[in-house]
Amino acid sequence: MREHSEVALRVRGLRSHYGDVEVLHEVDATFARGKITVVAGRSGCGKTTLLRNILRLIDPTSGTIELFGRDISELEEDELVNLRPRIGVLFQNGALLQSLTVGANISVPLEQHTRLPADVIERIVLRKLQLVELNGVEHFMPSELSGGMRKRAALARTLALDPEIVFFDEPSAGLDPVTAASLDRLIVELSRKLGITVIVVTHELTSIRHIADRMLFLDAGRAVFEGTVEEAEVCPVDSVRQFFRQGSSEPLGRRSPGGQPM
Amino acid sequence: MSDDRDGRLIARQSVCADGDRLVLAGELTRTRVPAISRELRRVPLASLRVVDLSRVTRLDSAGIGMLEGLRDGLFGKPLELRDPTPHVAEMLELFAGEPVEPAPEERTRVTVRDILETIRYVAGILMDAFILSGEIFYWSVRNVVFPSGHRKGEVTEQIIVTGLNAVPIVATLSFIIGVILALQAAVQLERFGGGPFLADLMGLAMVREMGPLLTAIIITGRSGSAIASEIGTMRVTDELDALRAMGIRPVEYVIAPKMIAFTIVTPLLSILSAAVGLLGGVLVSTTFVGQPAQSFIDRALGILGVPDAAFLMLKGLLFGWAIMMTSCYCGYQVTGGAVEVGRATTQAVVSSIFAIVLLNVIFSLWYVL
Numbered sequence: 001m002r003e004h005s006e007v008a009l010r011v012r013g014l015r016s017h018y019g020d021v022e023v024l025h026e027v028d029a030t031f032a033r034g035k036i037t038v039v040a041g042r043s044g045c046g047k048t049t050l051l052r053n054i055l056r057l058i059d060p061t062s063g064t065i066e067l068f069g070r071d072i073s074e075l076e077e078d079e080l081v082n083l084r085p086r087i088g089v090l091f092q093n094g095a096l097l098q099s100l101t102v103g104a105n106i107s108v109p110l111e112q113h114t115r116l117p118a119d120v121i122e123r124i125v126l127r128k129l130q131l132v133e134l135n136g137v138e139h140f141m142p143s144e145l146s147g148g149m150r151k152r153a154a155l156a157r158t159l160a161l162d163p164e165i166v167f168f169d170e171p172s173a174g175l176d177p178v179t180a181a182s183l184d185r186l187i188v189e190l191s192r193k194l195g196i197t198v199i200v201v202t203h204e205l206t207s208i209r210h211i212a213d214r215m216l217f218l219d220a221g222r223a224v225f226e227g228t229v230e231e232a233e234v235c236p237v238d239s240v241r242q243f244f245r246q247g248s249s250e251p252l253g254r255r256s257p258g259g260q261p262m
Numbered sequence: 263m264s265d266d267r268d269g270r271l272i273a274r275q276s277v278c279a280d281g282d283r284l285v286l287a288g289e290l291t292r293t294r295v296p297a298i299s300r301e302l303r304r305v306p307l308a309s310l311r312v313v314d315l316s317r318v319t320r321l322d323s324a325g326i327g328m329l330e331g332l333r334d335g336l337f338g339k340p341l342e343l344r345d346p347t348p349h350v351a352e353m354l355e356l357f358a359g360e361p362v363e364p365a366p367e368e369r370t371r372v373t374v375r376d377i378l379e380t381i382r383y384v385a386g387i388l389m390d391a392f393i394l395s396g397e398i399f400y401w402s403v404r405n406v407v408f409p410s411g412h413r414k415g416e417v418t419e420q421i422i423v424t425g426l427n428a429v430p431i432v433a434t435l436s437f438i439i440g441v442i443l444a445l446q447a448a449v450q451l452e453r454f455g456g457g458p459f460l461a462d463l464m465g466l467a468m469v470r471e472m473g474p475l476l477t478a479i480i481i482t483g484r485s486g487s488a489i490a491s492e493i494g495t496m497r498v499t500d501e502l503d504a505l506r507a508m509g510i511r512p513v514e515y516v517i518a519p520k521m522i523a524f525t526i527v528t529p530l531l532s533i534l535s536a537a538v539g540l541l542g543g544v545l546v547s548t549t550f551v552g553q554p555a556q557s558f559i560d561r562a563l564g565i566l567g568v569p570d571a572a573f574l575m576l577k578g579l580l581f582g583w584a585i586m587m588t589s590c591y592c593g594y595q596v597t598g599g600a601v602e603v604g605r606a607t608t609q610a611v612v613s614s615i616f617a618i619v620l621l622n623v624i625f626s627l628w629y630v631l
Contacts, residue, residue: 057506081510084507091504108413108510109509111413112410112515
């Protein structure tokens with residue numbers, strides 16, 4: 001019983017296809033409640049596909065996805081619509097609605113899923129923007145923001161309904177190291193302060209070391225490692241070892257005068 | 263060939279061939295390769311076995327391509343690349359290994375299986391379009407009853423964008439078309455003394471055909487293309503997935519308000535188009551035929567009945583729905599990037615006009631029969 005309450009999400013035997021190509025092969029994974037779990041792996045290994053399957057934006061070929069204590073792998077769209085307000089998703093490019101202001105974007109889920117009066121929604125919008133350290137941009141259009149600000153604004157929208165579990169798809173993609181680090185810090189703070197279960201899809205080793213409580217490593221559509229980052233660093237699995245070693249290597253081409261690596 | 267002789271030749275040119283040996287000199291780069299290739303065409307290369315690269319100062323991928331071309335021209339006979347400078351040797355090492363074979367071209371022979379695949383593909387498209395249309399109708403009707411599925415004020419905004427903003431262009435073009443049509447008709451009718459019948463002709467033409475058709479074509483160009491590109495872009499930028507992830511149905515939130523607006527706007531714009539087109543007829547009638555405006559209007563309205571007015575609105579409505587469904591479907595099919603958005607927009611306009619013409623044929627047959 002205790003183990004069940006500690007697990008926010010469990011995936012069993014998940015298989016997924018794009019046409020005839022099998023992208024995920026019998027993936028088994030558990031995601032701990034209130035923790036930050038990073039789904040890592042090389043480009044094209046199926047990280048985003050796993051995320052989209054869990055969110056049921058893609059229908060899995062087979063397998064189960066236990067979320068909030070029930071299997072959602074075969075739920076109809078109507079049932080998913082009722083479930084999704086409990087989940088937050090930050091897409092790779094933010095996916096803010098370009099036709100709406102930042103404030104209107106954040107109020108979309110509030111208007112659609114609650115009967116709150118307009119002035120309360122407005123206050124929530126401002127609070128959420130404050131939470132992601134983005135004050136005073138509620139009247140801006142998404143196109144008027146920088147990449148990092150767009151992601152923060154999208155994060156504010158993601159948090160609008162106080163979700164229990166939040167998914168991040170490559171949060172630091174396309175951001176400079178400083179902005180990426182500040183977003184990482186924000187993810188950690190949100191998880192710690194709000195007790196949200198966070199699942200981050202990324203291949204950024206720096207981010208992984210900064211934020212991950214636990215880690216799931218995918219290689220060619222298979223889950224090959226599950227554990228802490230410390231365990232991953234000494235994992236004997238080739239793909240995991242190579243992933244950490246490559247990330248830690250010296251810059252290429254830096255050689256000593258004798259031709260040997262410095 | 264002695265070194266001295268080589269040196270003299272190389273001083274003048276980049277290519278020097280002697281028996282089975284070819285000496286190349288200078289830069290084998292993309293700026294020099296075209297000229298060297300032309301020189302090589304004048305040199306017999308059938309017995310070539312060795313290429314001396316000792317005087318090549320620079321080599322890039324164009325040079326590598328040229329050397330590969332030389333080797334391919336020998337039909338499997340070995341070719342030795344001799345004495346490359348360190349830079350050239352490094353480049354050769356970078357591109358070492360068996361050259362990549364070009365991907366085989368897609369076969370062009372059509373088989374029965376291809377035809378069946380095409381039929382299945384087209385059937386799939388029609389089925390998808392049918393399902394999407396059903397969804398759009400269902401959620402639009404539901405949105406009329408329970409208007410909480412979309413943003414407050416969205417339908418009004420769409421009515422303004424699709425309808426109100428289109429009034430000047432619909433009115434202007436309809437007036438011009440009305441004048442042109444009336445002028446052409448007046449000239450012919452006057453030859454037989456049938457000037458007064460211009461009002462009959464204009465009434466029937468504008469109400470039954472030109473009004474709804476002109477409106478539909480303008481709406482396709484203004485709003486159909488905009489809807490296809492908007493939905494296509496939302497697909498590309500994950501906005502539709504983001505809505506789904508928030509527990510919001512994209513059809514209900516994005517498309518239903520547009521559909522409701524189209525349903526209101528297209529019959530009204532069709533009426534406007536027919537009316538303004540008739541005004542064009544009035545202008546021609548009073549200035550060229552000499553028929554007073556009142557008489558023209560009385561005659562034009564006299565020939566039209568209630569069914570014509572109903573057909574005018576029904577035609578406008580069905581044309582509007584056809585544009586809506588086609589544009590949404592084309593937008594939904596976008597999976598790639600900006601190029602696909604452009605393609606979907608073009609596809610939406612072409613398919614919408616095709617659908618409108620097809621519907622018009624059905625309506626015309628209905629009138630006649």
